[in-house]
Amino acid sequence: MALTSDFSMSASGLYTKTADLETPSAELSWRRTVHLDSGTGAGKADLRFTDTRTLAASATEDLDLAGSLLDAFGAALTFVRVKGIFISAAAANTNNVVIGAAAANPWIGLLNATGTITLRPGASVSATSGVADATCMAVTAGTGDLLKVANSAAGTSVTYDIVIVGASA
Known part of the structure; x- marks a missing residue:
């Protein structure tokens, strides 16, 4: 089975200010991309x-x-390396989605052992390794492989989307 993957992040915008005789502006067009071929080495992934x-x-x-x-x-799936992770909290959520800080065997590749990210309703987070990175976000089976996801409060459920791309070796 083969897997090819493309990740991208981008930001764009136009910042303007009104002046007497002109409208100064600053345009932003920023983008980073990563392409991974099928496999397990640097620049490759085989699990999704x-x-x-x-x-x-x-x-x-x-x-x-x-x-x-x-x-x-x-x-x-047995990830040994995570090349990219993407998590998005549903906009219709009332509570937050909290990522990270598993009580036992936490995966430290993204947030270390105790770090967390709070995703408010509609928020997203992504992290990717560079195409030349052979280490990436390592997973240690049995001792460092649990990614905790939590609903921040009582009262209502939360929904989230998750995509993890990585390698088996």
Whole structure:
């Protein structure tokens, strides 16, 4: 099975200010891209996990990056390296989605052992490794492979989308 992946981040905008005889402006067009071919070395990936998930009010889950996630064809995924991760909280959420700080065996590749990112409703976060990076965001099966996702409060459930692209070696 082959996998090719393309990641991109971009920001654009036009900043203007009114002056007496002119309208000065500053235009931004910024973009970074990463293309990965199929495989396991630098600049390559062979695993992909995608899902839309829902957590009950005040619930948490630990996503096991080394063994319990399934790909689109039902095969178990064991990430050794994460090349890109993308998480987006649904705009209709009332509560926040909190990523990181698993109580045991936390995956430290993105946020270290205790760091978290709070995604307010509609917010997204992404992180990618560079195409020349052979180490990337390492996963250690059994001791450093759990990515915690939590609903920040009681009362309502939260929904989020997640995409993880990585390598099995």
